[in-house]
Amino acid sequence: MAIFIDSDTKLVVQGITGRDGSFHTTQMMEYGTQVVAGVTPGKGGQFFEGPDGKKVPIFDCMDEAVDATDANTSVIYVPPAFASSAIMEAVDSGVDLVVAITEGVPVLDMARAHAFAHDRGVRILGPNCPGLLSPGKSKVGILPAQIVTEGPIGVVSRSGTLTYEAVFQLTSVGLGQTTCVGIGGDPLIGTNFIDCLEAFEADPDTKAIVMIGEIGGTDEQEAAEYVSAHLSKPVVGFIAGQTAPPGRTMGHAGAIISGAAGTAEEKMKAFEDNGIAVAKRPKDIVGLIQNALA
């Protein structure tokens, strides 16, 4: 088992002919993801050349792509100016999950796109996220495949490379993963920690969860309360940004301490108060997970 994506995931790539879109489509196909279609307006009827001579049909719009292929998931590598429109097009096309990789989408555009998706019951992951990967089953996004392996740990994080760091350390001691999810570094994201925790709790193969947060907002605090109220599985947490100054955006648009709110300190305290083992350093995550599973 896994969460959100598995071997039944049939993927459309929006922006398949762009630099990032084409590179990552090849990477996803090499991993074994079923990429069934691509969308680039104006390039309908052409084919994307994948690895081993595999050809992926390109369509002008999402509707055609989903009609022709029964795709159930979309991934978006479209520039920021057009990203929210691509997200809403995907939502309208009938897929269940829209993974928005694009960084730099205006936040008020996303307010509209999230409301639109909410009305239609479609899950958005991101934007500004690395996507997700269920080892041995499917990879949607940009997570590097060679650092993961199959196993019992669910990983959810607001960050990209910091997640890779943690996953790589887990993998190097033989602790594999059910699914690794990057929920994104923007202030308004479609899938939050609680959504992932709920899914991991329901997944019988997931035995323990790693939750990697950072400064900004109160998602981690609410997730911590959710853990103590609803989770039977052990959770290990890490928070990045203990040394970040207030009022400054630290790379991710959502990583900002506003006034006195959203500090690493209050998030770590919320974790501790709710029975989540807190890793002081990234490398402590492995030991805490081993303790939790023992």
Place this chain on the structure above:
Amino acid sequence: MDIHEYQAKELFRAAGVPVPPGEIATSPADAEAIARKYGGMVVVKAQVHSGGRGKAGGVKLAKTPEEARKYAEDILGMEINGLTVHKVLVTPAEDIETEAYLGVLVDRKTQSAMFMVSAEGGVDIEDVAHNNPDAIRTFAVDPRYGILPHQALWLANTLYDDPSEMKQASKIVTQLYDAFVSSGASMAEINPLITTPSGEVKAIDAKVSIDENELFRRPKVAEMRDTSSEPPSETKAREAGLSYVKLDGNVGCCVNGAGLAMATMDLVKYYGGEPANFLDIGGSSNPDKVVSALEIITSDPNVKVILFNIFGGITRCDDVARGIVTAMKRIDIKIPIVIRLTGTNEELALKILADAGFSAYTSMDDVVEKAVELAGNA
């Protein structure tokens, strides 16, 4: 991106919000001339990207043009929270009967623009939120419809009993929302929103932050950026496409990815050091970016050691290693550099670095400990 009060007032005026006139002075003589033109009492206000201007002595009421000149002299060049004041706004003083707060900001929880109003204006809204949370009312605007007339009236009704004031404020709520959306703001605030003895409702202060991701489609707003209010290194980093925040420590950090960059700074602190900066070099192995990053980090004289922490995922470590080696040939660095690379193709990367004479590590903890030690010995 923060903009100045006078710029925020321009955005508000364009949306129809009643804002008293005002002009910018960069010299005491200008301030005096502006005050003379207006006649009567004026307020001289420091234009700086910081709260607490009043407490710091950056806002003064001048009874005469000569006094306006004297206050401008005091305020221009003054430092407020580490930022130097280069401009003052001179604006006619208003007779104030009541002071309220009206603001709108992007709210994560409701995923929408959220209004906050309070009859307790003229003070820091965070203090009100802390001491008397019941004095604040909030309203999340449905992004599908924008602020509707009855919703604006409801907000205005929480502030004023007088029908005329209520109507004026309701109009201001809608105008503020228009200014917020049309400028691509993440926050727009009127504090205080005043009433005058003759029953007029006006915005006498204005604060706006712009969503950086909006700037590509709002060139006029983008021009409002004041680079004199940030360290030159941060201006340079932005132009080079790097995300950089200057700090006060001596361990220069160069990391790929924002989360890992923050975690690296935290680890420097964990091992007893102080990070000199946050820097996310992104997913690229482009030597030009590495050179820009190194120039920016070393432009800070406090930096005693440079610490690279690179996780090669999609970007291969050997590509990054080659980028670093190429960059080092183009720039002369006199302080020690320690490098940690791990992930895809790390063995090859370590060999490339070793052949070029660099100390390279695979463990994040080892390299941070080494960097802290080198910074301590310097």
